[in-house]
Amino acid sequence: MSSDIPKEMKALRVLEAPSKYYSLETVPVPRAEGSKVLLKIGAAGLCHTDLMVLEGSFGSNLPLVGSHEPAGTVVALGEEAETTGKVKVGDRVAALLPKDVCGKCSDCKFGDWKYCGFSKYGGINTDGYFSEYALVEAKHCVVIPDSMSFEQAAPLTCAGVTIYAAIKKANLKPGEIIAISGLGALGSLGVQMAKAMGLKVVGVDARPEPLDLARSFDLSPNLVIDGSKTSPEEAVKEIIKLRPEGYEGWDGVDATILTADPLSSHQFALSLTRRHGQVILVAQPPELHFDFKNFIFQDLTLSGSLHGNEVDLKETIDLCAKSGIKSHIEKFSVDDHKLMIDQNQKEDRKGKIVLTF
Ligand SMILES: [Zn+2]
Ligand SMILES: [Zn+2]
Structure with missing residues (x-):
């Protein structure tokens, strides 16, 4: 030495x-x-x-x-x-x-x-x-x-490699839409990375400070949703506007990454995800509660993602x-x-x- x-x-x-x-x-x-x-x-x-x-x-x-x-x-x-x-x-x-x-x-x-x-x-x-x-x-x-x-x-x-690996796991093509639910340390890096990777990005949180921070980035989300003030139906109407003219497909985002622990944020994020879409879990709450309807009637796929x-x-x-x-x-x-x-x-x-x- x-x-x-x-x-x-x-x-x-x-x-x-x-x-x-x-x-x-x-x-x-x-x-x-x-x-x-x-x-x-x-x-x-x-x-x-x-x-x-x-x-x-x-x-x-x-x-x-x-x-x-x-x-x-x-x-x-x-x-x-x-x-x-x-x-x-x-x-x-x-x-x-x-x-x-x-x-x-x-x-x-x-x-x-x-x-x-x-x-x-x-x-x-x-x-x-x-x-x-x-x-x-x-x-x-x-x-x-x-x-x-x-x-x-x-x-x-x-934080960085975890959210990066989760975005990669979603395997979306440029122009497709990803929602990142929770704009803390992981989510605020994730919205910038997903934008840099050519995806359309929806940032979701219910706290004013992380929402303001996400809006301030050069690589800011295409759409920022305040879950404390917006219903899932209103949010989906805004998401539809991100699709190109002539888009034929389902309403909602193609994939959602859950980075926040509160259970209410998970239900909200699932409601924004399109039918046959993907949900990727990186948050580690003490327990999870999901409504079977999201998985059976919406045909969502849930997977976890570990760091990288x-x-x-x-x-x-x-x-x-x-x-x-x-x-x-x-x-x-x-x-x-x-x-x-x-x-x-x-x-x-x-x-x-x-x-x-
Ligand atoms: Zn860590
Ligand atoms: Zn080993």
């Missing part, structure tokens, strides 16, 4: 769950071994999942460093990481959350390792990235362009860099970590919270 890497570092750890806050501690800097590389963290995002870890929802082994959204500079390579040539010391990278995928299960061999049931997830069941230095897998790193800041790159590793792999992350980063897609960021320093959690609870919050070092 290079001599300018210190022996100790500051880290935000979950000591016991449920806890309201992290504990700011001094811990040893981990060593880069095997297939892993050591990052000097530039920025790490706070995600809804981090709050679930603090609440104890995952039964994680504690103590644990929080966050699963890292971006930083490679400062040391494990022996294997050196031979793969995937990254080198000095590279600015964003990295995906899993560590230690098993390499042996059916998904690692034939499917997509993101479904590996044996992997450890940084910030969830192994140390994450709210620390000055942290380990990531070399193969899960993607080099970011010089034009992209660490605080813009960090949210792409979970390194190919998806590379595509996400390229798309955001090329199209100037940005998250609305609120930055906090490690010493202001309690303020960061308090700010996250606020009703009128919009965009993404990121810890910077």
